[in-house]
Amino acid sequence: MATKGVGMANKGPAFGMSRHVQDKIDSKYDSELEQILVEWISRQCGSGVAKPEAGKMGFQAWLKDGCVLSELINSLFTGEKPVKKIQSSTAAFKQMEQISQFLNASEKYGVTKTDMFQTVDLWEGKDLAAVQRTLSALGSLAFTKDEGTYNGDPNWFFKKSMENKRDFSDDQLKAGKNVIGLQMGSNKGASQEGMSYGRSRQIL
Secondary structure (H helix, E strand, O other), X not given: OOOOOOOHHHOOOOOHHHHHHXXXXXXXXXXXXHHHHHHHHHHHHOOOOOOOOOOHHHHHHHHOOOHHHHXXXXXXXXXXXXXXXXXXXXXXXXXXXXXXXXXXXXXXXXXXXXXXXXHHHHHOOOOHHHHHHHHHHHHHHHHHHOOOOOOOOOOOOOOOOOOOOOOOOHHHHHHHHHHHHHHOOOOOOOOOOXXXXXXXXXXX
């Protein structure tokens, strides 16, 4: 009788539609980007982090336990480090927990949720292109912030357009709704003359 519960990492080959979907996901993986990310991460983390074997499987194995990722995100913070404990482990839940700490710290750093991979994308190798997307977004953010912590080549990542985020009070939000009402034609004859709807956005 076959033993059940072999584990997520030892799943057999996918067939049918799932295989087709996985092939499409795999096709998005960028080997050239992999080289840039490996070089950048190695520079950020220092000599204590060895480089992986070339290729997607080597890239996944390198990052899978979350330790390299945690070292990376800590290197981008000038003050208190967001990941307090970085400890290599062979236990699946420990590795996934370490990855989750990286993701939480990356969000704190400024990476948007839409650019964030899911833990299983890396740990199970479900979508390594998504992992690349997160790391690229992190690299661009570090380069854009220019806080003296970015150790990569300036040509590796593009500068993000930094939005001016504003916090509005309840009264300001209510006033904004009134303006929307006027725009929708519910002004009952009131004139919109002189009303300002904000400046056009400047792309840096």
